[in-house]
Structure formats: structure tokens, C-alpha cells
Amino acid sequence: MIRLLLRVLGHEHARPVRRTVALMTVTAVVEGLSYALLVPLLRALLGGAPADAWPWVSAFGAAVAGYAVLRYLSDLAGFRVGTTLLRGAYDRLGDHLARLPVGWYDEGRVGEVSVLAGRGVMQAMSVIAHLLAPFVSAAVTPLTIVAVMLAVDWRMGLAAAAAAPVVAAIQVWAGRATAAADAARADRDRESTGRVVEYLQAQPVLRAGGRTAERFGLLDDSLREVQRASRRSTLSALPGALGLALTVQVLFTALLVLGAHLALGGAIGAPEVLAVLVLAARCADPLLSLAEIGGRLRGARSALVGLDAVLRAEPLPQVPDPVRPDRHDLEFDRATFGHGDRTVIEGLSLTVPDGQRLAVVGPSGAGKSTLLHLLARFHDVTSGAVRMGGVDVRAMSTEDLAARIAIVFQHVYLFDGTIEENVRLGRPDADDAALRAAATAARLDEVVERLPDGWATNVGEGGALLSGGERQRVSIARALLKDAPVVLLDEVTSALDPVNEVAVHEGIERLVAGRTVVMVTHRPRTARHADRVVFLDGGRIVESGGHDELLRGGGPYSEYWEIAMAPSAE
Structure with missing residues (x-):
């Protein structure tokens, strides 16, 4: 005993x-x-x-x-x-x-x-x-x-x-x-x-x-x-x-x-x-x-x-002498990842140059969110490699990798505390000026002004006391405050009303400016602003190119928008 x-x-x-x-x-x-x-x-x-x-x-x-x-x-x-x-x-x-x-x-x-x-x-x-x-x-x-x-x-x-x-x-x-x-x-x-x-x-x-x-x-x-x-x-x-x-x-x-x-x-x-x-x-x-x-x-x-x-239970292994990359381009090199008996990503290779945006589109279960998880090293690839700045993410320290990435998920989780405390999670030592600037850029200041307790408003467990759009604005402000060079976005506007979608989209544009971005989306407007679009299906890249180029190509990407996204096409 x-x-x-x-x-x-x-x-x-x-x-x-x-x-x-x-x-x-x-x-x-x-x-x-x-x-x-x-x-x-x-x-x-x-x-x-x-x-x-x-x-x-x-x-x-x-x-x-x-x-x-x-x-x-x-x-x-x-x-x-x-x-x-x-x-x-x-x-x-x-x-x-x-x-x-x-x-x-x-x-x-x-x-x-x-x-x-x-x-x-x-x-x-x-x-x-x-x-x-x-x-x-x-x-x-x-x-x-x-x-x-x-x-x-x-x-x-x-x-x-x-x-x-x-x-x-x-x-x-x-x-x-x-x-x-x-x-x-x-x-x-x-x-x-x-x-x-x-x-x-x-x-x-x-x-x-x-x-x-x-x-x-x-x-x-x-x-x-x-x-x-x-x-x-x-x-x-x-x-x-x-x-x-x-x-x-x-x-x-x-x-x-x-x-x-x-x-x-x-x-x-x-x-x-x-x-x-x-x-x-x-x-x-x-x-x-x-x-x-x-x-x-x-x-x-x-x-x-x-x-x-x-x-x-085995944690993700850490190298004794971690390497720090000096740039922030991203690369998947024949990456394969399986969960249980299922292969989610299979032999996938792609690159995202430093400072450019990649939009990932595809049907449910295609492995889109898994790409983001592999970049953030929530999982390790079964084979192949995922690199940042030419360095395998497995060769980086967990703290260094986390500091270089800001993530905004579709389903935002907020801790039971005030709005200010949740935003400051992005950078606890930030001064008030930086905090207010991030809130303004995310249009969170509009939410704070109409709440009786302002920044001291308690969000409840998981953010239950705020609406979905308000939680997203808190999440974006948190990511803006972190000021990380790599941004990962996972369908952040998929369940928002038009007013909140516009506000969140503006915050996203400010967040991604000048950064390396990988975003999972099913919004044509979001994909259109990407430097490159990949269409993922069955854990593999089926098509790759610009948004307009792929629409004209008449392939799976074009069919996807016509069938799945036609009611909301812009």
C-alpha cells in the first residue's frame, strides 16, 4: 500500500x-x-x-x-x-x-x-x-x-x-x-x-x-x-x-x-x-x-x-533538448493518424507558407479538425511528420509550441469567472491597454458595455451565461491578446446569427492579419479570402487551389458548395 x-x-x-x-x-x-x-x-x-x-x-x-x-x-x-x-x-x-x-x-x-x-x-x-x-x-x-x-x-x-x-x-x-x-x-x-x-x-x-x-x-x-x-x-x-x-x-x-x-x-x-x-x-x-x-x-x-x-497513461513524449523554430510556416509530410481502428488522416502532405492562410473544406468526418489537433499537438501522428518552421512539432517543447499558436474553436469553453479573467487567459501579464485593445478588435467591448457589471460580469460554468456569439467574441479577444504567430480556426461562425457572424468575422480578420492561418470552414466568404483551399475527404486531399479556381474546375469542391452550401451561398 x-x-x-x-x-x-x-x-x-x-x-x-x-x-x-x-x-x-x-x-x-x-x-x-x-x-x-x-x-x-x-x-x-x-x-x-x-x-x-x-x-x-x-x-x-x-x-x-x-x-x-x-x-x-x-x-x-x-x-x-x-x-x-x-x-x-x-x-x-x-x-x-x-x-x-x-x-x-x-x-x-x-x-x-x-x-x-x-x-x-x-x-x-x-x-x-x-x-x-x-x-x-x-x-x-x-x-x-x-x-x-x-x-x-x-x-x-x-x-x-x-x-x-x-x-x-x-x-x-x-x-x-x-x-x-x-x-x-x-x-x-x-x-x-x-x-x-x-x-x-x-x-x-x-x-x-x-x-x-x-x-x-x-x-x-x-x-x-x-x-x-x-x-x-x-x-x-x-x-x-x-x-x-x-x-x-x-x-x-x-x-x-x-x-x-x-x-x-x-x-x-x-x-x-x-x-x-x-x-x-x-x-x-x-x-x-x-x-x-x-x-x-x-x-x-x-x-x-x-x-x-x-x-x-503515456503523455505526449518530450525531447530533452527542444528546438525553437525561427519562422512559422507549416508542413504536413506524409502525415498519417489513426484513432482506434479507424485511419483519420492518411499520407497527407501540404504546406502553408509563413504569413499565408489555408482554408480546409470537406464533409463531416473528413479529418478537418484533426489537422488542427495535429498542428497543436493534441495528438502525435502515427507516421510522417508535422512541422513548424521546418522543425517537427515533436521536437519542440510543449510550452514553446503552445505559445506560438492561438486557437479559436467552434464550441467555445469559458471558465467560471469574469469576462476579464477569461480574456486574460490569453496573456495573464497583459496590461489594461492591451486588454482593451484586444476587446475592441474582437468587438467584445460592445458586449461589455451593455452588461451591468461590465468586465466583472460572471460568465458561468462553460460560459453558460453568455450567448454563443458573445462567447466567440471572448474567445477571439483572448486569441488577439495572446498575439501568437500561428492561428488555428475551427468553424468559428458556423452556428451564429447574422449580426454576431459579422462581428465575429471582423474580429477574425483582425486576428489573422499577418499571421500563418489554418482555418476549417464551410463558409464561402471565409474560403474566398484564403490564399489556398484544400478539399479534404476520407483523410486525404482531393483538390487544392484557390477558391475561384476550384469553383470553376467543376470538381468535388464545386459540387460540395452547390449541394451543401447553396442555401447560404453569397
């Missing part, structure tokens, strides 16, 4: 964790040894001079006080280390998720990452803060007490020691018996979380279909599966808990019978028998708590395994 925890956190946290575990172990040993003073104490009390017990009472009190101090320090150390590790776990998970390829985030990952980033991290980090101290105490204190029993009477000590392998076997058996049920429950939890997210996202569709009063069948089924999995997980833990309780009771009864037999035979005194029985009774509580602590540890281990699996 500790090795898995350190693997998730990183071994830079090994020293404080091991120091805390050592302190908890010492505390548990001191607790067990303090009970050794009960033997002389009981001998004195049951002997001919009970007043002789006072020194032992004082010694026992001092030992208990020392144990209390150690317990306070070990618990405090556990909380402090747990808090530090919690912060470190979130930082490491966040950094790793940011370096994973976008293709890793398929639909099934939504629930998985949501569970892990929420309850999973908290459950895993609770090992140090809440579970490790009671577990160490439940395991080490009884073993120390058994050692004390051996010192008092080797026969009763051996009888108590015989229970140790039985308790260990029950714990191992319980862990194996519940592993499958715990894993099934974790899977159902992830699935149900994804269904909840899906249900929330589907609200517009459900309401448009007049189904607001109906239950969402997929979500209901998923929640029922969680209920069944939880029941199975609980039931699978019962045999282990009952077996442990039975073992403890049998042990105590056996010691009572053995002690009575030895005392009646004169082999041991009554005070020693009583002391051993008191020690055995003190063993019972921590041993019985092992069942509950073990179950919680198995749950934490399941969360750790999930975190470990995510952290083991």
Missing part, C-alpha cells in the same frame, strides 16, 4: 511518509509496552501489601501520558503529511492530465476522471491522515502485547501468538473475497457519474422533446447498478468481519481455559492469569477494528489503483 501510495505521489514524498509511519509504529509499540506495567500492578494489588501498588500506578500513569503525547504527535504528523500529500496529488494529477493527448479523453473518461479527481483523491489521501495510524495501532499494539504475554508466561503467550497467522489469513482472504465486488462497485460509480454528466448536458434536448417529466432511463439503470454493486460489496465483507470476531472470541476463551488450568495446577499465580486476561481483552478492540479499517483501506487502495492507472 505504501509503495503504491508513493508511486502515485512521486518518491519525493517518501521521506515524510516513512518518518510518519515510523512515528506511528513507535507509538503503537509504546502503547503495547505500557500495558506490561499491569502485571506488577496487579501482583501488588492482589498480594499481601496492596499499598505497594502505588509506585506501579504512578509508572503506569506516566507511561500512558507518554503514549498520549506520542499519539498526539503521530496523529498531528499524519494530518499534516496527509494535507501536503493531498495538495501534491492534485498538482500531480492536474499536471499529468494536462500532458495527456486529447485523444485519451474519450467519453468513458468523463466519469472516471470526475470520480478520481473528487472522491478518489480524497479517499486515497485519507490513508495517511485517517487510516494509517489506527491500522498500525491495530496491527502493532496486539503483537507487542503478545510479546508481553510471552514474558509473563510462555505457554499463554504461545497460545495468543497462534492467533496471529489466523488473523492475517482472515484479512488476506477477506481482501481477496471483496476485491471483485469493490472493483465492480468502482466501475459502476464511474459509469453513474458519467451518466449524471450526460443527463445534465442533455437537458436542452430532453426539454425540447417535452420529456422533462420523464426519468432518464440510462441514468436510472446506472444508479440501480450502483445500488446492486454496493449491496454485493457490503455482503462480501461480512464473512471476513464475522470470521475475525469469531477468532477473537475463540482466542479469549482459549486463554481463559488455559489460564484456569494452569492456575488450578499451581503452574501460574492468579495475578498473572488475571494480567494476561486483561492484556488479551485489550488486544480484542484493535483486532476487531481491523475488519473496518481493512475495508476502508481496500477502498482507498482501489482509488490508488485508479489514480496509478491514470498517472501511468
